[in-house]
Amino acid sequence: MLADGFDRAEVLALIAAVEAQSEHPIAEAILRAAEAEGVARHDAQKFTSITGYGVRAEVSGHDVLVGADRLITHEGLDIGALADEERRLAERGRTALYAAIDGRVAAVIAVADPVKRSSAAAIRALHDLGLKVAMITGDKRETAEAIARETGIDHVIAGVLPDGKVAALDDLRGTGQHIAFVGDGINDAPALAHADVGIAIGTGTDVAIESADVVLMSGDLRGVVNALEVSRRTMRNIRQNLFWAFGYNVALIPVAAGLLYPVTGLLLSPVLAAGAMALSSVFVLTNALRLRRVRPAMDDAAKAATAPRMSPLPAE
Template sequence: LATPMSVMVGVGKAAEAGVLIRNGEALQTASQISAMILDKTGTITEGSPQVTEIQLTGNHKEEDILRLAASLESGSEHPLALSIVESAKAQGFTLSKVMNFNAIAGHGVEGEVDGSTLLFGNEKLMEERSISINHHIADAQRMASEAQTPMYLALNGQLAAIIAVSDPIKKDSIEAVKRLQANGIRVVMLTGDNRATAKAVAEKVGITEFVAEVLPEDKSNKVEELQAQGEIVGMTGDGINDAPALAQANVGFAIGTGTDVAIESADITLMRGSLHGLADAIAISKATLRNIKQNLFGAFIYNVAGIPFAAGVLYPFFGLLLSPVIAGAAMAFSSLTVVSNANRLRLFKASEH
């Protein structure tokens, strides 16, 4: 009873805190986490970015640029793409059909809209397709330093605009990161964003270690890299491209507001969407482990003390034998002690400070 009772109560206690734990192994391993990897978009941030700035570099009108970009991005499911589509729809623009759409992982998208060839993505994509952006890199860097994500839009092989999107940081992310760090956990942020944007967001939430411009397939490689350093790694994400890293980590945490694929790949799901759920899960895990050890200690004490008496160690000296009635009562009391101690976990409260 010692371990299953504690695990059962611990899983129930976690559920009360909005933390759904898939199995007892994940609950126990969470207490040993030494490094926590956080995806940026939708995990540290709200995952609902907004278009904040459009800087034209050619002779096009702003509304034309936004309509073309939104038409192109209507074929994508990325949060940044959705923000551009929503912005265009909010202004009443009618989107055109996109032809030959192609998503380039970690770089951007391409396609044809209204007979024009469009490229929309990051600096790497522009460099690969030989689109000249030299005179506008400083503008993009300025946007990035303000925690915005700048994206280049090329029209028929010429840079037409830089569109900046900003994803607000969740209100409680800063406090949640502090809680993790206070527990001695190494916090690392991963993002596909450029380095300047990543640095600005990391500084705001108090994270010193981050990796920017990460391709989807590189996320699980980062998990393996930390594991090779001897870290017990937790990975937190919400998107389809986080699924391999969630599966690779010692414990995968999925944000409940994220994709079904991420939730299915994770060991633990945070229903609140708040990073406080991470610290709560780890705190409940540690409390459960302590409870298991107390239960095992109590159970062993009963057995270590009772078995010699039952074996007749006092009989040669005093002629005393342990009555089966007393032995049965002691065994029942041992079980009662274990169950009662496990139920003490119900009183546990994870502090958010």
């Protein structure tokens, strides 16, 4: 939706020039919209990313700001009549951004990030494992709660900056729970590093991937469920191997030391001892190789389901 006195094509062209310098998924959606409408292409100068707020650049002599409402408020600009439109968009689960040109709010932009069918399935699977799911986001509470209702998320923490995500993890950890955090963006990097286990989406930014302990190769959240399943089976396998290795040594080391010789005259030949030791190693290795047969916790057919990418809504 445009403010009075602004042209749609011109505003979209200026916004797209700024977003072309950004790695955020929302930027990709805006660029696709600009390409679809064939708007003029401009180059942006003096690009600045304001963490947790938005981006700023100079385009064709214009000072252009694109970001959340807190960026506009921080700059002391008047949102005016666009505030009501932003609120309606947020209640529909849309991500709403403002664009300001030369110190005037020019437009509110709605970006739809459709919930993947696989995401709701992943959350159900996490619930089946006895886990609670929270969403920590910089989006407005109305947007976050709309998505939470759709997917079955238990707890929502919205409207937070990157440092706020770290504080939210500390609050959740205060209940005595271990925390795994899943994220893909620059703003998620501090929380990924701070969580007990940071899980990065492989399709996300490089800084998020570098900050995480686990990287999922796809953008499917069901990979989180599969990672938990593989981790649990791996730890169970390690405990099994430790048990059998320890029991094996407890049983045979006394025999090899001659403990039974005074009573039974039984000694363990060095050749047999070496063979038994090799057999122990083969047993442990074979047991570990069973992990290669672990199947994904989520159904393969369901995993093949895909969802539309983030896409811009038509402006009014």
